[in-house]
Amino acid sequence: MQILHIIATLSPEAGGPSQAVRMILSHREIGYRGEVATLDDPVAPFLKTLDFPVHPLGPVSTTYGYTPKLVPWIQQNYRRFDGVIVHGLWQYCGRAARQALDGRMPYMVFTHGMLDPYFKRASRLKHLKKWLYWAPVEYNVLRDAYRVLFTSEAERDLAEQSFWLHRWNPHVVPYGVNGPPATPSQILAESFFDRCPSARGKRFLLFLGRIHRKKGCDLLIEAFGKIARRDPELHLVMAGPDQQGWSRDLNQMAAAAAVQDRVHWPGMLTGNAKWGAFFSCEAFVLPSHQENFGIAVAEALSCGKPVLLSDQVNIAPDIVRDGAGLMEPDTADGTLQLLQRWIDTSAEERARISARTFDCFRRRYDMRETAKTILNLFENAKRETGITVSA
Structure with a gap:
């Protein structure tokens, strides 16, 4: 047709x-x-x-x-x-x-x-x-x-x-989504680190989407600043286009919380660099105030990554029922709780969550x-x- x-x-x-x-x-x-x-x-x-x-x-x-x-x-x-x-x-x-x-x-x-x-x-x-x-x-x-x-x-x-x-x-x-390309994940990761060399060798949470107020970026920076001392090795990558020119204010928030050197801004990622970011991250995070679906959420699941979501992402309840992620309210306290829950999750439980992600993707989001x-x-x-x- x-x-x-x-x-x-x-x-x-x-x-x-x-x-x-x-x-x-x-x-x-x-x-x-x-x-x-x-x-x-x-x-x-x-x-x-x-x-x-x-x-x-x-x-x-x-x-x-x-x-x-x-x-x-x-x-x-x-x-x-x-x-x-x-x-x-x-x-x-x-x-x-x-x-x-x-x-x-x-x-x-x-x-x-x-x-x-x-x-x-x-x-x-x-x-x-x-x-x-x-x-x-x-x-x-x-x-x-x-x-x-x-x-x-x-x-x-x-x-x-x-x-x-x-x-x-x-x-x-x-x-x-269509899922990642057949290219080995190590090669994809190199494409990402070429775009964001400051994140190489770091454990990080990934935000990938528009740098937009609707996405709750300010909640994420604020929450990361508050929990950063609980996990000194954890970093945050904020990837996406900034059409509102908001990054400067967000950077000032990070600086005020003394985490500016742990927040990385590679800009918009596409192709291999985008998929490399998913494969390289520890988990994907989206504290959005409104999200009818969230393509990046499904892309993260297709790469075997847990997703940390606000309750305003419409597909979040299904993902939580599948045991492939965490969900909290789209508030300052909720976003802080979301990151705290992830930090407090044991390595064994993180592995179990990761193991459920691809099955969740395959059944729901192809x-x-x-x-x-x-x-x-x-x-x-x-x-x-x-x-x-x-x-």
């Missing part, structure tokens, strides 16, 4: 949605074929690294991503596909897909956690602004979608708490199952609607 994915950007710095599209489109062995329409600038260097067809219709000048090119492009090309998936909310992509298709082809919307009521708690002003777009536009995009895709039952249920006006056809899809589910949903859509337009 031929599937069209529509997404604002495929930049690796954009996080989960961009990675998800890349991984879903890698499963050609099950008959999944696809192309991507984006709002990216055609000269963006990351587009040259992709091995699937991409149609960059940017550049755009706002975060909303309006471009007059998108609707005509969809109208001219949709007949080549069996279905359309819009990734994310609150941008022009969904509105354009609904307008261009106008019932002529089923489309689905992958929310990627963007309906979590976290923003409602975090900022009333932001919630009000979203309401102004929700009622006339976004609500209709979701209402008219063949299916609205969520990555867990928790994400699906939380979505209904964001706005009292809500009606859509939800579907929970299996979700995950992205191949996501691709299969999408194909099955569009097959069902064909039978239910009778629409067949792909050449």
Whole structure:
């Protein structure tokens, strides 16, 4: 089947949605074929690294991503596909897909956690602004979608708490990652240490994701500063893009706690360096305030690493039930408790947790199952609607 994915950007710095599209489109062995329409600038260097067809219709000048090119492009090309998936909310992509298709082809919307009521708690002003777009536009995009895709039952249920006006056809899809490459872990580790030589030979916990307030980075630095003397050999690696320019403040927090020389900042890691970081760490840690899934969590599990998570990571309860990680509240005290529990865990118990991680990954978070589910949903859509337009 031929599937069209529509997404604002495929930049690796954009996080989960961009990675998800890349991984879903890698499963050609099950008959999944696809192309991507984006709002990216055609000269963006990351587009040259992709091995699937991409149609960059940017550049755009706002975060909303309006471009007059998108609707005509969809109208001219949709007949080549069996279905359309819009990734994310609150941008022009969904509105354009609904307008261009106008019932002529089923489309689905992958929310990627963007309906979590976290923003409602975090900022009333932001919630009000979203309401102004929700009622006339976004609500209709979701209402008219063949299916609205969520990555867990928790994400699906939380979505209904964001706005009292809500009606859509939800579907929970299996979700995950492709796992590490076949390259020996020692070679991958060297790629990481080339990027972060100050961590070589150190025991460390790994944070890998955007340096963003939503991720609880400040809670992690604060907690690490408080427990550092209990385990003098333990270090912390904070890997990821800093689009908010927050690293300076976080570094000052580390300096105030006298742990600046034990916190390492390699920047964004991709490819072998990213996988090397996972294989080299002692455990992965994510004290996020809101995480519908957490691709890096599944990547850590696929490398056999325990995960230390806040209770706002929607998949954390499943992982804890599988005995593959620890969970505490997304508060200063909770994050401190999370690190203290890990330090207090015996070597024997750490080994038992590590032994459970890959089985947890294999059963729950293999992205191949996501691709299969999408194909099955569009097959069902064909039978239910009778629409067949792909050449």
